[in-house]
Amino acid sequence: MVMSDKAKQHVDSCRFCWMCHHICPIGNATGHERSTARARALGISLVNRNTIPLKEIMDNIYECATCGGCVHVCVTGWDPVMFTKETRLHAALEGKLPSYIQTLLDNCLETGNAYGKTALCDGLTAAIKKHEKKTDTLLFLGVDARYMVCEQAKKAIEVLESAGVDFTTLADEPASGAQLDFLIGAANETKEQMTAAAKVLDTFKTVVVYDPNDAKALKQLYKEYGVELSCEVVTYTTYVAKLLKDGKLQPKNTGKTVVFQDPYQLSRDLGETEEPREIIENYAVLGEMLLNRDETIWAGNILMAQYLPEVIDEVARRRLFNAESIGATTMVTASVSEYWALRHVKQDKIEVLSIEDLILG
Ligand code: SF4
Ligand code: SF4
Incomplete structure (x- = not known):
């Protein structure tokens, strides 16, 4: 399998101390040993040794939430998220993604969101339109809020309104690239989506990011991908905490x-x-x-x-x-x-x- 030397080393470096075993939310939910970080590494190791085909481990590769719980506790500084994402990238390049992932990926590339949605709910369209005027501050809602939990997107807007913030929301908000990063890792398509988003975000002075998943992408992953952002990126919670400190919210x-x-x-x-x-x-x-x-x-x-x-x-x-x-x-x-x-x-x-x-x- 095409994989960095660092990822290969991490695949084989476990000490079997099992400190990471109990903290995996997926392993705990399925009750299956195979869902844990270490078992995933063993599967990748077998593929690297040509003992089993890649397709045999692909469902398991997409069981990982990339939450980093295992990375956080690993005594060897081992990083299962890194090699899991590299395996996803390899499978994408080889055309060996599971069909259910290929569908989500196609949706991301066609519509900008993995759900394949093209329309916002009526109430959110109106709430976004109220803030279409260009200001210095963009409220970046993200695809989950816009397409799947639009009541929460409306509430996120309402909180800033109640604090008297002058801000913009975009009817055609670009995808941050966070979903593509999860689905296929560091592929060209992921970087292209991030670069396109950065161009839009950089027309604002401050970008307030509602979804922590997008905040991680903009504040951390963009640097790893070499995508430059000159705007100030602030998480929604940091921004609202400051509004409270400044007495803008009662x-x-x-x-x-x-x-x-x-x-x-x-x-x-x-x-x-x-x-x-x-x-x-x-x-x-x-x-x-x-x-x-x-x-x-x-x-x-x-x-x-x-x-x-x-x-x-x-x-x-x-x-x-x-x-x-x-x-x-x-x-x-x-x-x-x-x-x-x-x-x-x-x-x-x-x-x-x-x-x-x-x-x-
Ligand atoms: S990153 Fe994956 S393997 Fe590690 S704890 Fe989270 S879900 Fe489990
Ligand atoms: S904490 Fe690290 S070394 Fe210990 S079992 Fe988990 S992956 Fe292996």
């Missing part, structure tokens, strides 16, 4: 006691843990999940639910159970995709709120 305490579900893209990748907490503490009493901040356990997303719906439902259910086990009754999330996954679980023990829900009441 918080009302909801009387709720809540826990915060750290999105791994904010906490592990971007090192942002306190800004969402500063927001929440203005509206509620904040408790903590046992695994919080950079130890967070991912709670699912919309993209993987397209091809692993039952597994993603179980991932979210288990995270809700973590909250229930410490006596929490309300969970607040800053990720629109985790919000969707958590709200899709049929249960009545934990109330799931977004940061915007908390602010808007």
